[in-house]
Amino acid sequence: MSWTFMGSGGSPEATQEEELTDHRTQVLALHSYVMRLLIGDAAHAEEIVQETLLRCWRTYGSIGNATLRPWMFRVAKNLVIDNYRSRKVRPQEVGGELLEELDSFGLDTSTEVLNDIVVRQGLASLSAAHREALYEVYFRDRTLEEAAQSLGIPKGTLKSRIHYGLQALQRVLAPAYVE
Structure with a gap:
């Protein structure tokens, strides 16, 4: 399977190792982009990149020969926006540290x-x-x-x-x- 990324050679003569290096470069660029969108939340950024790559893999045949990089960046941005909106609608999650802190204040009476x-x-x-x-x-x-x-x-x-x-x-x- 050979994907053509914007800025990649995409030549038929490219070896498998060159393609893999190109794919890694593109994924690292995508990860860096998502990290900036999420203001450094590494765990959440990895989830977004993983979901983006999964969607890319699922829709590989339907994209055609269009360049893949702009599409992946748009999908990643949409996922970040969707997650942000869904978190705003849900009540805020409270971690275990905060619960222990509340117990230390004696608020649970x-x-x-x-x-x-x-x-x-x-x-x-x-x-x-x-x-x-x-x-x-x-x-x-x-x-x-x-x-x-x-x-x-x-x-x-x-x-x-x-x-x-x-x-x-x-x-x-x-x-x-x-x-």
Whole structure:
């Protein structure tokens, strides 16, 4: 199969090695052109060149003796434009690095929200005395003395309510806790 490129000899006497060198030169020129269109995106440029060569191979017989280089450059440019347009229509793809970065900012709070809901439901299942004791010590961050004084109960009674309240909460939350 011999393709005639613009600027190539295309002579019937050309050896197979000369044709191969000419084809490589043309493909490198096409790749360079596509790289400029894509502002240096090498992986995407290789895909475009590959698709262009595939289309060239498929339509080889229907092109006729017209020079191939301008046709290939036009096909490559059209593919770049088509890909650009299709990317604008689709939502932007997010790479793995960006997802890890978002996780490091703590933007994914779904686990915390679920845990909060489960803990609230667990606290609702406790008796009022146990719930008040846990609330004063853990949620209002009070010392045992301050919490006992606020609730109007002895410190030992508060310790007992906290102990049994935590045990009951643990029994309720054990099957539902999301980590």
